[in-house]
Amino acid sequence: MRTGLRLRITASIAAVVLVAVAGLAVAVHLLVIQNRIDAQRSNADAQIRAAIEIYQATDLLSFGAQVNDPALPSRLRDAVRADGARATLVTGGSTRELWAAGRSGSTVLSIRSTFAAVDPGVRAVDQSLLVAGVATVVLASLIGAGLATGLSRRLRLAAGAARAVSRGEDTSLRAAVGPGHDEVGALADAVDAMAERLAEQLRSEQRVTADVAHDLRTPVTGLAAAASLLDDSRPAQLVRDRVAALTSLVQDLLEVARLDTGVETAELEHVVLPELVRRSVDRGIATGEYPAGAVEVYGGGDQVMILTDPRRLDRVISNLVRNALRHGRAPVEIDTQAHRIMITDHGPGFSPEFLAAGPQRFRQDSTHRDGHGLGLIIATGQAGVLGARLSFQNAPEGGARVIIDLPGSAPRSDA
């Protein structure tokens, strides 16, 4: 339907102009014929008058006049009942029959002639009408198409700009459609205002994240230091355990806040991808984040060397694996192929709402009960810095699957 509007506007204009021109042409055609009949009538009237005068003066018939012609139509005969009366009558279709009659005493003189209703003169007029009409329709269609193209081009530009805005690019519909004060401009302004409101909402969410993270950092650091002074009693262990959870939450919030600012850049290095994946998993097991045997690494026969930021990629992988272990079920399988890493768990999979909306901060998949849900936000943010793409889906055999597609070309870097 990209060209539908333009086509419809052009077709409408052409149809309206066509009807108007056709109506006008028919009217002109009929007028010309009528005019011609009137001229013939007045000519015949002059002839019959002259014929009567000559007849009265000389008793001679002139101009082909007949005396008391029995073929004279009765309507005309009735019309010239009075002495000295004259009348004309036109009958017939394409070939018209013209009668002119006049009375002189008891005698009725009449002249009969025929003529074609459409003669070359009329035909010439018709032809000019046709040419002018076609030219008018074509011209009107062209002008209409031009106007419609202008309109639909601006609408298409606006749609393109709207798509760019939704991809997160810094642009506006107003800039795309130009400075016009018409309906398209009004639409652009309205959409821009809406986008600005949404962006402001996002910024305020980001501000809250950053403020919370920075305000919590100092007290939580103090709390952690103080908690580690406690003895080894069970209550103290409980406190330390919760402090550790709080510390990790604050660290996650700080990471999200940093990613939000958009100042993060990738520090690129050449790494062997399967090796990096294996090291990331080893680290998770060594720190006790993943239970041993909960994560299985496959693939990696081809030791592809890629240019990426290994620490950020590790953050992406570890957040995805932690999320899979928390919300899905072990074993979590990691499959590495060329520039692609595929992480699949054996849980119930992502909910349709999550698949539709993607990861959102402070909002969790309805099936997820614990955890603050920042892991996927961090993974998405870090992947963004790497120029990698995350896609969330459900594996055909069940379980949630996240695919990391690393860029073939170099992502943005410090240099």
Added chain:
Amino acid sequence: MRPRLLWVEDDPVIGEATQLNLERYDYEVEWATDGLRAWQIFEQHRGDDAAFDVVLSDIMLPGLDGISLCRRVRGVGDTPFLLVSARGDSIDVVTGLEAGADDYVTKPFDVQVLLARLRSVARRSLPTGRAESGAATELETYGDLTLDRQALELRRDGEPVPLTPTEMRLFLELADNTGVVLSRNTLLTRVWDYPDWADDAHLVNVHIQRLRAKIGNDRIETVRGFGYKLRR
């Protein structure tokens, strides 16, 4: 003798709790709440019996920030210096390492991690005992560099090159494996005592830069995707 530690932190709770923690692990802690005061205390004891063995400092401080403090401490000697950085702060930890810090921990930090970092930095500043005692060690040469392992002294064209203990450990590690490529991870494990799964680009990269600035750019070669090696 208990190691003397200068602790610089403006937050009262973090300051006191960390001091108590460190004292429990046998450090003699002097706690300053602003950078200028810390510098005065450091200067006052420099060279005397109560000189500090290590400085542990926050980056964001009133008076004098942690990075400037580090620069001043580096200006007068090679006392090990650890930075406490806060993730998300505008002043980057890289700036701190370039100013001469030996290592860093990130807020909120785990006390055990902090202790491990302190132990590692202390170990580096002790004589390594690498050289066989008694045996007359030969001087080793690497291009225009001469290494005396016994005196732990490095000379470039005869001129002594002042290296911090961390830089010296890094150089020795590279020298022990001349011509062999050492990965960043290997260096982190051997020089900084990080766990073998750890990764940190800044720490190694900035120290390699600092070392190159002192011994010449070409001496240490970067092998892309693998690590670093020392050229003979």
